[in-house]
Amino acid sequence: MTRSAAVDMTGNVTQREARPSRPARTTPPRGTRSRALLTPKGRAPHPVGTDGIASGRPTMDHGMRVMTNCEIRFLPSGRTIRLSGEGTTLLEATRAAGLPIASACGENGACARCGLEIIAGADSLPGESDRERRIKSRNRIDPDLRLACRIRPVADLTVRARYW
Structure with missing residues (x-):
């Protein structure tokens, strides 16, 4: 152990033994645990949910995978975002467009x-x-509204939230 000097409240210098250093970290760094769920090619062994990690939930309500190539227009801002890929929800697209959208249930x-x-x-x-x-x-x-977290667009849409 090494010795170090410390100054107390009265201004006296005292010698004390330094604490030993912390042991090496045994847990993986933050954010890497979910990577352990992926196969060597970086794919999930089963469908990936909307939370971004392998959760076992289907990618669509009926377990279908649908390739999308569509455009979403947001009113009244007029922003447009192009979706291409597999199974993006309208909620994810709205957040990608930088528009605030409420969701308290994950x-x-x-x-x-x-x-x-x-x-x-x-x-x-x-x-x-x-x-x-x-x-x-x-x-x-309102029964006329659709839940953005449940919709996976496959064609062009124009949407509006009452709070934008």
Whole structure:
């Protein structure tokens, strides 16, 4: 052990033994634990959920994977974002556009705060599930709104939130 000098409240210098250094870190650095769930090629062994880690949840409500190549227009800001890839939710697209959107349930569709009005392109969306209808009813949300966390666009959409 090494010795170090310390000054107490009265101004006296005292000698004390220094504490030994901390042992080496045995846990992986923050954020790397979820990588352990991936295969050597960096893919999840089963579908990746909206939280970005392998969660076992299907990528769509019905377990289908759909490639999207569409454009989402946000009103009244007029911002447009192009989606390309697999299974992006409308909630993720809204956040990617830099627009604030409420979601208190971790994108599980339980809080119904991410309700958006579909202005154009609603006919390309799958119909509401029973679960979505129950959630909106329980939370007293306008039945005409759709939950952004439950929608995975496959065609061009124009959407508006009442709080933008």
